[in-house]
Amino acid sequence: GAVVSQHPSRVICKSGTSVKIECRSLDFQATTMFWYRQFPKQSLMLMATSNEGSKATYEQGVEKDKFLINHASLTLSTLTVTSAHPEDSSFYICSARDRATSYEQYFGPGTRLTVT
Amino acid sequence: EDQVTQSPEALRLQEGESSSLNCSYTVSGLRGLFWYRQDPGKGPEFLFTLYSAGEEKEKERLKATLTKKESFLHITAPKPEDSATYLCAVIGSYIPTFGRGTSLIVHP
Numbered sequence: 001g002a003v004v005s006q007h008p009s010r011v012i013c014k015s016g017t018s019v020k021i022e023c024r025s026l027d028f029q030a031t032t033m034f035w036y037r038q039f040p041k042q043s044l045m046l047m048a049t050s051n052e053g054s055k056a057t058y059e060q061g062v063e064k065d066k067f068l069i070n071h072a073s074l075t076l077s078t079l080t081v082t083s084a085h086p087e088d089s090s091f092y093i094c095s096a097r098d099r100a101t102s103y104e105q106y107f108g109p110g111t112r113l114t115v116t
Numbered sequence: 117e118d119q120v121t122q123s124p125e126a127l128r129l130q131e132g133e134s135s136s137l138n139c140s141y142t143v144s145g146l147r148g149l150f151w152y153r154q155d156p157g158k159g160p161e162f163l164f165t166l167y168s169a170g171e172e173k174e175k176e177r178l179k180a181t182l183t184k185k186e187s188f189l190h191i192t193a194p195k196p197e198d199s200a201t202y203l204c205a206v207i208g209s210y211i212p213t214f215g216r217g218t219s220l221i222v223h224p
Contacts, residue, residue, distance in 0.1 A: 002162070004159075006159075034212075041219075042216070043203065043214055043215065043216040043217050044160075044203070044214050046211065046214075049210075049211060091157070093159045093160075095159075095160075102148075102165070103147050103148045103165075103207050103212075104148070104150065104162060104165050105150075105162075105212065106162055107152070107159035107160045107161070107162070108159050109158055109159045110157070110158060110159045112157070
């Protein structure tokens with residue numbers, strides 16, 4: 001149980017284009033989803049928190065117009081990197097939890113984004 | 117503000133050499149302390165949740181313990197496949213706070 005998937009696992013895009021990353025909870029209802037960014041050999045950096053049906057709450061320094069987050073259902077959240085630039089290249093990881101049952105969060109496998 | 121400090125940053129062990137990883141925390145009203153394992157290029161894998169001081173949990177060669185100020189992840193007779201980064205996180209109010217992790221390498 002508690003499986004979270006992410007798609008795509010890897011994506012290469014050209015500078016200026018937009019990229020959408022999907023995060024799905026496969027066997028539980030994710031009332032809350034988190035989006036993280038991770039640089040090589042560094043810890044997780046929380047970008048935003050989203051609750052189903054509500055607008056995402058972004059961490060300080062994260063541009064909400066650049067990183068669009070949608071959490072339209074209890075099993076799906078999407079992160080869209082708009083007008084991507086090389087500095088957006090990173091490892092993006094989502095996590096999900098069902099706060100109705102516990103505070104444990106389960107992570108997806110991550111998406112490696114490379115912007116050329 | 118919740119804070120998590122993990123030590124050491126890196127740890128090298130010989131196969132079979134037991135050791136412990138430390139997670140020190142400050143949090144207002146602990147709702148849970150979590151341990152994760154992360155392999156390179158992958159998302160963190162959930163290991164344990166501890167809720168109150170004195171609680172212990174075990175899984176194979178791993179044992180997690182909790183006090184009011186810190187948690188330990190004990191690794192007994194580690195194997196090379198235990199090599200990974202181990203992350204600790206706490207949650208007080210709503211948003212989890214992660215430590216920077218301990219990178220463990222177990223040599224055969």
